[in-house]
Amino acid sequence: AVAATKPYVFGLLLVGPYNDKGYSQAHYEGGRYVEKTVPGTKMIYIDKVNPSDRPGVTIVQLVDDMVEKGARLVIANSDDMKDGIREAARKHPNIHFVHVSGDDVLTGKAPSNLVNIFGRMEYGKMMAGFAAALTTKTGKIGYLGPLINEETRRLASAAYLGARYAWEKVIKRNPNDLTFQVTWIGFWFNIPGVTADPSQVAKNFYDSGFDVVISGIDTTEAVMVAKQKVNEGKKVWAIPYDYVGACEGGSSVCLGVPYFNWGPGYASLVKKSMSGHWKPEWIWLGPDWKDINNPATSTVGFMVGDALSQEARKALKDFIAGLASGKVQLFKGPLNFQDGRVFLKKGEVATDRQIWYLPMLLQGMKGASSQAK
Amino acid sequence: MTIALRSIHKHYGDIRANDGIDLVLRPSTVHGILGENGAGKSTLMKILSGYVRKTSGTILVDSEEVDFKNPAEAASHGIGMLYQDPLDFPPLTVLENFMAGQRMKAWPDRSLFRKRLAGLCREMGFDLDPETPVVRLTVGERQQLELARHLAAGRRVLILDEPTTGISSLQKDVLFSALRRLSSGGATVVLVSHKLEDVETLCDEVTVLKKGRVSGSAVRPFSTGALLEMMFGREPAPPLRKGHEPGAQALFLEGVHAHGGRTGLAQCTVKVNRGEVVGLAGLEGSGQDVFLRVAAGLTRPTRGRVHVSRKDMTGRDHHAFKTMGVAFQPAARLEEGLIAGLSVAEHCAILERSSFSLDLDASASLAQERIQSFQVAARPESPVESLSGGNQQRLLLSFLPDDPVLLLLENPTRGLDRESVRWVWERLDAIASNGAAIVFSSSEIDEILMVSDRVLVFFEGRIIHDVRPEDTDALMLGKAIAGRV
Amino acid sequence: MMDGFDMLLVASAVIAGAAPLVMATLGETLTERAGVVNLSLDGTIVLSAMAAFVVASLSGSLLAGFAVSAAVGACVAALVALFSVRLGMSQVAVGFVLTLMTRDLAYFLGSQYARTEGPISGSAPVPVLSGMPVLGQVLFNHSVPVYLSMIMVAFAWWYLYRTSWGLRLRCVGENMEAAYARGIDPDLVRVVYTVAGGALVGLSGAAFSLCTKPGWGQPQGCEGSGWIALALVIFGAWHPVRAALGAYLFAFLQVMSIHFQSWFPDVPAQVFQVAPFPLMIFLLAVSTLVHSEEAKMLAERHPLLRILTRGLAQAPPLSLGKARSRD
Amino acid sequence: MRTVFARMGRPLEMGLKTALAGVAEIAASVLVVVAFTTLVLLVAGAPPLDTFAVLVKGSLGSWSKLSHVIKVWIPLTLASCGLLFTFKAGLWNIGVEGQVMMGAVATTLAMRMGGPSPLAGMVTALALVAGMAGGALWALCAGFLKTKAGVHEIFAGLGLNFVSQGLVLWLIFGPWKQPGIASMSGTETFDERLWIPSIEALNLSPAALGMAVAAVIVTAYLLSSTRLGLYLRAVGGNEKAAVLFGLKPHAVMTAAMLCAGGLAGLAGAFQVSGVYHRLIPAISSGYGYLALLVVLLAYYNVWAAPVVAFFFACLNTGAIQLPMLLSLDSSLSGVIQGSMVIAALAVHSVSTRSRRSRG
């Protein structure tokens, strides 16, 4: 019945190519999931929505176009669409908007028709760090960071906490033997002459004794370089990011990938919008602890890669169980910042806000914490 | 081998550089080609050496007809040419220049060529270091290099276009003896020149060109008068100069050295007074060009001082000189003098520094005045590149300031016919009489003798002679120019 | 913190990282030696990088990838030659337009292959030599294209200064008329070396997408290096070895910028990343200043300065950028 | 194409014959471009006709689209006008890209200092002026590198482009980062009062439009009928002779750079105050480089430049629809623009050659 009437059109603005095997493809497939599971919905999307790929194109302009094409809900999938989508939301008060990874609702800047949604990727990163620490032979883990902000600090720190847990609690090694180095390239992907070249950074990691690199950027250089090094006879591994399929092809070196699964989150929002239960909210969806890789329910997952050893897989299973049951609490005191200031007193558990707005990397991590003063 | 040219024509647009020339070149003779500037000598020789294609006519080599499409074909018939301005590769070394264009292996054995060059140099009495870059060579040495190269390539016909331009008397003697040896060895040597002296000393036969046609020929012994007759049609015009009495000092160069040009400028100390007309004689590029540019503040001296009206102007730029009443006009009209793409009127507009917004009508009428008073065949709106050479020259002269202190003119009458030359000098003379000093260079000895109060003879970047015209004559000057004082 | 810093590693990273830049620089040096400025480098590299990646991943053969990239580079260069040498259009204008166009063409045609699996040319240590103490790691422990780049430097020098073809090439670059008078066809030579140089530039594109920055995407990561190569040719005074040294210097600066980041955490990363570019320009400025009249005069007096000026002096091929007037 | 516009400059030569020749040239170049583009499309496996249709509909199909075309046209035209000055003086001001960015930076700086005061209008106006100044100063750097250090303006310009891009990023992620997270989204959005006033309904800013039109007229006036224009052409035509005519080529070149930088800076200022309402990493939108193409295609003619700019703006805007409707990459527009210029240049030089050979 519903399907017979005019379909409910929702638009998707993707920051990268829809097939980037990374962040944007995850969103694209989330949209497709909605089309499949919510009857009567139709997705229109436009990818590479970023000023360097689409010079002179503004979010507002694209939203206008989507509204002309009948969209009633518009999803913007990237942090950098923050201001544009807010402007568009003000311009189209009776269209619903979703900004992924933003915090306008928290900061109160958001108009009533704008919703923020994000996934608790720190869990995924913890698992990544965990797998890395169990695998590394040299005890040196490299983190390929994009630019420095709350989100990236949060995720890098989460990975570190996961690694440290595996190192100290699982294989009972001396914490001082674990090196966790964060190198920022300065952007989400390589801009020649402006950012550090991720390939160079990854190479440098592997050449100087780091044998596991966790990628925090949108592109897959880490896996590429790892494969190259393995061809050269080195024993090294990499952990990509964002997309469940990111390990494909790199299976020989891929320990696994922490990924987003937007399907369920989007579906619920679309349903709310269709049924008129829309309300401004700030949604931070975590994994479905019953089965973190359940496409129908879990927003954050960790897909194990072929290169991860059997015992490591086992340990990871227990670790995940621990996180699920809450027995394992990693954002829990005592935790200090890089500069020695106290982040969490002994026994204190961080609030969502504390985690979301992490002001500095944690003690024990190496690498810059903040850009300029 | 014998080469016969039959009714050769070469037309550039409406210029007839060669207009039906017949000529026979015999083996083991040195054949001279005489003619004034623009007679068509170089053009004819370039045709013979395959560098330019003739418009019509036939060339017979040993009574077999040939049509050279490019220099390579001429070379394959054993014909080689030394061009008026040396065609070589200045940044490359002597050896590389020697090798270039010769038959050689894919990766040649340099020592072999070095040996061959050394051998030829010994034979000809040249002295060339194979590893010095050619820029550092004198014109004479560059010529010797070219000659050696042609011999190494086994040429049997050698064409030399004004080889004595810019070389020392010593080098000249070396060259001539070498050429004699070659011709006695059975080669055909063609010597192009407009200097009687060279031809008389070296050649067995002479053909004279005039306005693209053969105006006569002769064999040893030559009568100078007859040759002059054939070249100019009449004896050079008598001097029309009225002497000026020198006034205050206008220009004073004090031990000036400077880079630039072919030879640069060395050890130059000269005073020029207002009202004086000073002619700079010398083979093209013997330092006159640098002299004029130093005096105009366009080239900075590396040593020495420059004074204008007793004011030390060393190191100041051209604009400072301009305000002191100095005006300079280059020989290369389109390259340095005029601005291609701009119309005559626009040139005038630049000159009158008035309002910010242009009044093109005003400058057009101004241009019209100049055009009329200097008899330039052009309209105010016609772009300068569309003017004929002579008219470009007239236009340039029309831009001279009204009451200058010092006029510096490089070949001011090049490309003008004799009548226009006369006419121009009457005007310049008037300017001099109003108390301006005029310093000009010219490749025409007659012109220099005709109009100067003083003659400075340049050789290899130095002033080797400073005389009043009445104390000298064409022959003496000619000698001096060739470095023989 | 200095850890993870090891001079040998840096050296070998420089050798490897500079490989594509070296190829492009040598290619453009050849072209400009013949008197033609091929300004289309930057786009050509991207296009050939794309072509190399696509072909290599479809055919599974690295060789095919490199071959195609060379062909692509040659084709673009052929356009430059056609327009500037044959039709006498402004070399700068043609080159610039082609730069932008070829880049977009690469993105357009290559879009569906973006971020897909592709072969990578892994390292192939030279049997015995790679065992050597220091040089082994720095020079003889790389992938084939890197060796190629090193060999090319020597070859280019030998070709330019020791073969008859090289001599002809330099002749045309210095004085087309004189070359013509010696029976060389300047236009032919110009076309040939523009195309040949273009092929080298194309190879550098493949070296990027199949070796130093494996993979294809938008951006690929090689964007901008074409412009650097052009600057390096001048910096290298049109001498293959000097130009190559410039390329290595640039690669060194880029590699170091990764370490600088951890040495000076307060300075934003972008600064180190951008630094090499203005530095190149600065060096250009110095070497042009050294060439100025004033500098020459100074050099006249001080022998020490003269040596310096000789070292840095640059003499562009005299016919560079000029079109030949035929009648 | 070129001859027609070239003749516009010299009406007295505007004969019917040359006009026809010009039209023929345009036709020929368009033909070449269409052929080439079709080929590219077929290679990419796309339906040519639909593609062209999408491009047209996507740019002129609706008012909102047209208004976006105009938003692209304004900065593009401003930058192109600037380039006319440098081209007349014989300079290849490839640094225009960086000049646009620095104009944007200066404007942002001014707006941050000014803030949303009651006289926001004043602040905005001043910010625009600051933008011009910023662009001009940046151009001055390239100018000095050229005149004082003898670095070719192409390389000076390129180096400075990289520097300015780095500077913009550093500002966004460093000193000017948003409260809370530094974001690729750029600096904090300005208060609405600081935006260039625009008519909401039409999504169009008469002020900005006026600015661009004024720029064209002023440029035309300066170049054709003032001493400045004459001097630029003189120096561009023959530097040596210009000296003899009492001009100072370096001074004239610097003036050209200043004009170019100023207008490019204004373009950047508009990007900030009229389009993005903040400083973003890719603030220049590549309009600097695109403007170079515009001027080449317009054959350095003031009146042709805005026309070509509009055409290019349409291509840019229309190309956005390609991925949505035909899942083609938008970079096609760049391909078309490039081949357009190449074709025009080629056809022109061929025709002039054949004309010359005919005598």
Ligand SMILES: Nc1ncnc2c1ncn2[C@@H]1O[C@H](COP(=O)(O)OP(=O)(O)OP(=O)(O)O)[C@@H](O)[C@H]1O
């Ligand atoms: N490439 C050319 N284009 C147009 N006109 C030319 C060209 N070459 C020569 N001419 C003209 O042909 C005529 C003969 O020139 P040519 O160089 O042969 O004279 P010349 O006898 O060598 O004079 P000079 O003694 O000064 O060398 C001159 O009027 C010259 O202007």
Ligand SMILES: Nc1ncnc2c1ncn2[C@@H]1O[C@H](COP(=O)(O)OP(=O)(O)OP(=O)(O)O)[C@@H](O)[C@H]1O
């Ligand atoms: N670039 C050009 N464009 C248009 N017309 C030209 C061009 N060059 C020369 N002309 C015309 O061709 C004719 C011949 O020019 P040229 O310079 O050969 O004259 P000329 O015989 O040397 O006269 P003069 O003795 O004054 O030098 C002139 O009428 C001139 O206007």
Ligand SMILES: [Mg+2]
């Ligand atoms: Mg001659």
Ligand SMILES: [Mg+2]
């Ligand atoms: Mg003439």
